[in-house]
Amino acid sequence: xxxxxxxxxxxxxxxxxxxxxxxxxxxxxxxxxxxxxxxxxxxxxxxxxxxxxxxxxxxxxxxxxxxxxxxxxxxxxxxxxxxxxxxxxxxxxxxxxxxxxxxxxxxxxxxxxxxxxxxxxxxxxxxxxxxxxxxxxxxxxxxxxxxxxxxxxxxxxxxxxxxxxxxxxxxxxxxxxxxxxxxxxxxxxxxxxxxxxxxxxxxxxxxxxxxxxxxxxxxxxxxxxxxxxxxxxxxxxxxxxxxxxxxxxxxxxxxxxxxxxxxxxxxxxxxxxxxxxxxxxxxxxxxxxxxxxxxxxxxxxxxxxxxxxxxxxxxxxxxxxxxxxxxxxxxxxxxxxxxxxxxxxxxxxxxxxxxxxxxxxxxxxxxxxxxxxxxxx
Amino acid sequence: xxxxxxxxxxxxxxxxxxxxxxxxxxxxxxxxxxxxxxxxxxxxxxxxxxxxxxxxxxxxxxxxxxxxxxxxxxxxxxxxxxxxxxxxxxxxxxxxxxxxxxxxxxxxxxxxxxxxxxxxxxxxxxxxxxxxxxxxxxxxxxxxxxxxxxxxxxxxxxxxxxxxxxxxxxxxxxxxxxxxxxxxxxxxxxxxxxxxxxxxxxxxxxxxxxxxxxxxxxxxxxxxxxxxxxxxxxxxxxxxxxxxxxxxxxxxxxxxxxxxxxxxxxxxxxxxxxxxxxxxxxxxxxxxxxxxxxxxxxxxxxxxxxxxxxxxxxxxxxxxxxxxxxxxxxxxxxxxxx
Numbered sequence: 001x002x003x004x005x006x007x008x009x010x011x012x013x014x015x016x017x018x019x020x021x022x023x024x025x026x027x028x029x030x031x032x033x034x035x036x037x038x039x040x041x042x043x044x045x046x047x048x049x050x051x052x053x054x055x056x057x058x059x060x061x062x063x064x065x066x067x068x069x070x071x072x073x074x075x076x077x078x079x080x081x082x083x084x085x086x087x088x089x090x091x092x093x094x095x096x097x098x099x100x101x102x103x104x105x106x107x108x109x110x111x112x113x114x115x116x117x118x119x120x121x122x123x124x125x126x127x128x129x130x131x132x133x134x135x136x137x138x139x140x141x142x143x144x145x146x147x148x149x150x151x152x153x154x155x156x157x158x159x160x161x162x163x164x165x166x167x168x169x170x171x172x173x174x175x176x177x178x179x180x181x182x183x184x185x186x187x188x189x190x191x192x193x194x195x196x197x198x199x200x201x202x203x204x205x206x207x208x209x210x211x212x213x214x215x216x217x218x219x220x221x222x223x224x225x226x227x228x229x230x231x232x233x234x235x236x237x238x239x240x241x242x243x244x245x246x247x248x249x250x251x252x253x254x255x256x257x258x259x260x261x262x263x264x265x266x267x268x269x270x271x272x273x274x275x276x277x278x279x280x281x282x283x284x285x286x287x288x289x290x291x292x293x294x295x296x297x298x299x300x301x302x303x304x305x306x307x308x309x310x311x312x313x314x315x316x317x318x319x320x321x322x323x324x325x326x327x328x329x330x331x332x333x334x335x336x337x338x339x340x341x342x343x344x345x346x347x348x349x350x351x352x353x354x355x356x357x358x359x360x361x362x363x364x365x366x367x368x369x370x371x372x373x374x375x376x377x
Numbered sequence: 378x379x380x381x382x383x384x385x386x387x388x389x390x391x392x393x394x395x396x397x398x399x400x401x402x403x404x405x406x407x408x409x410x411x412x413x414x415x416x417x418x419x420x421x422x423x424x425x426x427x428x429x430x431x432x433x434x435x436x437x438x439x440x441x442x443x444x445x446x447x448x449x450x451x452x453x454x455x456x457x458x459x460x461x462x463x464x465x466x467x468x469x470x471x472x473x474x475x476x477x478x479x480x481x482x483x484x485x486x487x488x489x490x491x492x493x494x495x496x497x498x499x500x501x502x503x504x505x506x507x508x509x510x511x512x513x514x515x516x517x518x519x520x521x522x523x524x525x526x527x528x529x530x531x532x533x534x535x536x537x538x539x540x541x542x543x544x545x546x547x548x549x550x551x552x553x554x555x556x557x558x559x560x561x562x563x564x565x566x567x568x569x570x571x572x573x574x575x576x577x578x579x580x581x582x583x584x585x586x587x588x589x590x591x592x593x594x595x596x597x598x599x600x601x602x603x604x605x606x607x608x609x610x611x612x613x614x615x616x617x618x619x620x621x622x623x624x625x626x627x628x629x630x631x632x633x634x635x636x637x638x639x640x641x642x643x644x645x646x647x648x649x650x651x652x653x654x655x656x657x658x659x660x661x662x663x664x665x666x667x668x669x670x671x672x673x674x675x676x677x678x679x680x681x682x683x684x685x686x687x688x689x690x691x692x693x694x695x696x697x698x699x700x701x702x703x704x705x706x707x708x709x710x711x712x713x714x715x
Contacts, residue, residue, distance in 0.1 A: 061505050108700060115412065115504060116699055119650040122643065123692035130692075135685030263643060267512065274509055327524045335524070338516030345510040346498070 009203070013196055016282075020188045024181065032293055035180045040292045042187035043248045046194045048272040048284035050241020053198055054234050055270070056279035057210035061118045063266050064105070064125030068098040068239040070132065070261030072246025074139070077146045077256045084156035085169045087178055087186070087251040091244065098243020099236055106235035110228060113217070122263055132258035145257035171251050183252045190248065194241060195285070201237070202281055210234055242269075271337070275344055277353030286352050291337070298336050301329035379555050384672045386545070390561045390630075392668020393568035397623035398645040399652065399660035400575060401616035407592050407655045408609045411496050412504050414511040417642025418518040419617050422487065423480055423624025424633035425522055428531050430476030434469050471536045473629055480625045481618060488617025492610045515638065523635040530632035535560040560629050567626050571619060572661055578615075579657075588612055592655075647695045653708025663706055667691050 019026075023041070027033040032041075051065055072094035079090035109120040132140040140146055148168050157169075171178040173186055201207045212220055213227050220227055250256055259265070268291070276287025306322045306329065313321060328336045348354050398420055405413045437453035457465030468475065495514065499507050534540060542556035579585035591598045591605040598605045624633070631637060648667055652659030673679060675687035686693075698705065 059505075061508070108696065112699055112703060115654065116650060116703070116705075118508075119647060120696060120699055123647060123695045126643065127689040127692045130688035131685055134688050264639075270509070327520075332520055332524060334516055335520035338513045338520060342510055342513035342517065345506055345513060346495075349502070349506055 009196075009199060012199065013192070016195060017192050020192055021185070023188065024184070030293070032296070035184050037292065037296055038181075038184040039187050039252050040296075041289045042184065042191045043245050043252075044269075044272065044288040044292055045285040046187075046191050046248070047242055047245035047269055048276070048288040049191075049194055049198050050238045050245070051269045052238075052273050052278065052280075052284040053201060053241070054238035055273055056284070057202070057207060057214060058231055058234050059214035060110075060113070060231065060235070061270070062109075062121040062235075062238075063118050063263060063270070064109075064121030064123075064128075065238065065242050065269055066263070066265035067105075067125035067128040067261045068102055068242035069246040069249070069265065070128065070256070070258065071101050072098045072243030073250040073256035073260055074132075074146060074246075075243070076247040076250035077148070077254055078139075080148060080154075080171060080250075080254050081152040082155060084154055085162075085171050086156075087171050087173050087247075089156075090171075090251055091190075091247040094243045094247025094250070095240045096243075098246065099240040102236045102239025102243075103232070106232050106239065110231050110235060122266070125261060125263060125266055129258055129261040129263075132261060140256070140258060143258070145255055148254050171254055178251050187248055187252070190244065191285075194244065195281075199281060206230070206233070271341055273351075275341070275351055277351030280351070280353040283351050283353040290352065294336065294340070295333060298329050299331075299333040303330075379552055380676060382545070382555065383557065384676055385669065386557050386561070386565075388669030388672035389565055389665065390668070391672060392665035393565050394623060394627055394641065394664075395645055395648045395668050396661045396664025397568050397571060398620055398641055399648040399664045400572060400657060401620040401623075402645055402649050403652070403655060403657050403660040404575075404616040404619070405613055406649070407657065408588060408612045409492075409496065409500065411499065411613075412507045412511070413496070413616075414508050414642065415491070415515040415518065416511075416616075416620055417638035417640075417645065418515040419484070419487070419620040419638070420624040420627075420641055421522065421633065421635065421638030422518065423484060423621030424533075424628045424637065425526065425624075426480040426483055426621060427473050427476040427533050427625045427628040428526065428633055430479050431469075431472040431533055434472050434475075473533060473535055473625065477622065477625055480621050484618045484621030485614045487621075488614035489610065491617065492613040496613065497610075515642070519635050519638065526635065528635060530634040532632045533628040535563075535629035539563060564626050564630065568623065571622060575615070575619060576657070584608065584611075644691060647691055651695050651698050651705050653705030656705070656707040659705060659707030667694060670694055 020042070023038055024033050027038065032038070047065075047069060051062075054060055054062060054065075075094040075097040076087075076090040079093050083089055105121065105124045109117055109124065112120055133142055150168060154162075154169070162169075173182075176182050178186065209220075209225075209230050213230065217227055246256075246260070249260075272287035272291050273284045274287065275290060276285065277283025303322065303326050306325055307318065310318045310321050326332075328339075344351060350357070398416060401419070402413060402416050405411050405416070434457060435455045437455045438459065439451045440454040440459070442450040442452040455465065455469060457468055459465070461468075491514075495510065496507075499510060539559035541559060543559050543562055544553060545555055545557045545562075547553045547555075579589055587598065587603055587605070588608055591603075591608065595605055624638075627633075644667075645664075648663045649660050651667065652661070652663030670690055671687065674690040680687050702708075
């Protein structure tokens with residue numbers, strides 16, 4: 001009875017919302033309570049949660065989701081340029097346009113499975129990236145990236161008589177500026193909605209069908225079940241999540257560049273999902289938070305700061321420790337990422353969530369062994 | 378006509394690099410069933426073998442510069458020149474071809490350690506996990522190289538004799554102004570030699586025969602009392618060697634930097650998939666095909682017709698081939714489709 005209560009949607013959502021909205025408070029002790037970082041947590045959390053709907057439920061490994069993020073960003077910035085500085089139309093348009101592209105790319109890519117699917121998505125994303133750099137420069141502004149300008153038309157804004165006198169206008173939500181904590185709360189609210197949708201999908205017959213496709217697609221087909229529309233729906237939904245994340249990124253900082261679409265960016269969301277735990281509800285979000293947090297910490301450190309941190313050690317030991325850790329921080333942050341990533345894949349293929357389960361098991365209140373693998377947790 | 382010949386050579390050249398990397402990838406995949414995302418990093422390590430060999434050869438001592446008489450000037454003089462005079466200079470000049478001697482044991486060793494230390498534990502894991510763990514390894518290798526060699530490309534010149542251009546126009550009876558860099562021709566010949574060597578090794582030696590048998594039916598070969606695992610480990614080391622040699626010889630064409638491996642990796646994966654997973658001839662054919670298509674697409678006549686086509690041609694062709702031919706050009710049925 002108690003267990004059922006804890007696992008009901010409402011309770012989960014209440015807890016989740018409370019945790020997310022109080023993030024500025026509980027992140028204070030670990031030094032992550034400034035808006036820029038919190039916004040990143042929420043946005044990349046949305047991206048990873050959406051990616052998990054495809055990868056976690058169906059097992060299709062896409063290497064091209066960054067393209068949808070980039071498309072979302074470009075759409076949002078164009079909406080700021082042409083329509084209004086309000087973020088609502090920008091985000092809605094970003095989701096719709098990313099969804100249309102996801103429909104096209106998904107329709108073609110899903111004709112294949114396994115690594116062929118991965119390479120097809122990668123090929124499409126790389127095409128989008130290359131085109132954004134070369135031919136589509138009038139739309140994407142090439143290497144410089146798409147930026148706002150003072151003389152942009154902003155049709156809707158000018159209809160309401162909003163005049164920008166000097167400098168660039170800022171993005172806003174019906175008058176509230178999207179910078180700082182207000183930006184975070186908007187992103188957090190969207191994250192909560194996005195998480196709720198993902199929870200509903202995980203616990204719906206639709207989600208169950210996706211899981212069935214993951215465990216044995218051939219058998220599903222033999223029972224006279226057409227898997228393609230379900231896969232395509234999952235692909236489009238996760239593409240729309242990526243577009244949403246891209247639109248939010250642009251709303252908080254109205255800039256869009258092609259490097260957001262590069263395959264390394266697609267790799268990053270795979271990393272986040274794996275790091276947290278593929279196919280779990282909260283895992284991808286955790287992964288996004290962990291990676292963004294570590295990136296923030298490690299890439300900011302340098303040698304002199306390391307020396308300060310290890311000041312309590314005897315001098316000879318300090319020199320050794322500083323020299324050993326130095327390659328891992330600052331520009332070498334990717335080394336840490338790579339190492340961490342290998343360790344996770346080797347020892348905890350289920351990501352952080354598997355670690356949590358193991359610890360729970362140690363204390364005797366873990367799940368029973370009969371849990372179906374990949375079941376919504 | 379001239380332009381077409383040049384582009385054909387360019388394409389063959391690019392294709393040779395793609396084919397070599399794709400060949401190694403396919404070897405690792407066909408034998409061990411491993412999708413190795415660190416293969417590009419092996420290519421990069423090969424190129425850095427050339428760089429470090431050159432650095433070792435040119436370890437220098439400060440000596441007085443005799444040509445300047447007004448004041449005491451010093452210049453760096455490599456020890457090799459001090460000891461052996463002109464012979465030393467010649468050795469330094471040939472640093473890149475000579476570094477192959479160093480690359481062979483180094484790359485075999487790296488391949489061996491990689492297989493025994495990491496890949497071995499991933500036979501039974503899913504392909505997604507293999508991709509991810511080797512991707513992590515690739516990041517690590519890349520960052521270590523950056524730590525030691527810096528982020529800038531390091532020029533590694535070819536020997537003086539072949540740094541000029543060959544008059545290919547005369548050879549083909551065309552315009553005699555038609556020239557092409559010697560080193561690129563050498564690279565093409567070198568890769569053809571390596572590719573034939575690998576195929577001959579698999580086709581005509583007993584070892585190769587066992588390996589091919591193991592690729593077809595691993596279990597039966599094992600039942601015959603052959604330790605197929607050991608042979609596959611050696612094949613993986615050879616795959617690493619092929620990638621490494623491709624990298625060594627590529628160093629004079631493209632000054633090596635730490636992320637050159639990643640740039641090639643993505644393309645080579647596309648090449649492998651277009652050729653058909655697990656098919657060695659497919660990988661080589663697709664490598665040359667995509668290389669040639671890419672260089673023809675970059676001709677001004679073509680790119681003025683379809684702007685931007687040179688950037689995307691490889692991916693576009695990959696998409697079309699995969700949609701028309703589900704298993705690539707020469708892929709086998711049932712490989713990698715789950």
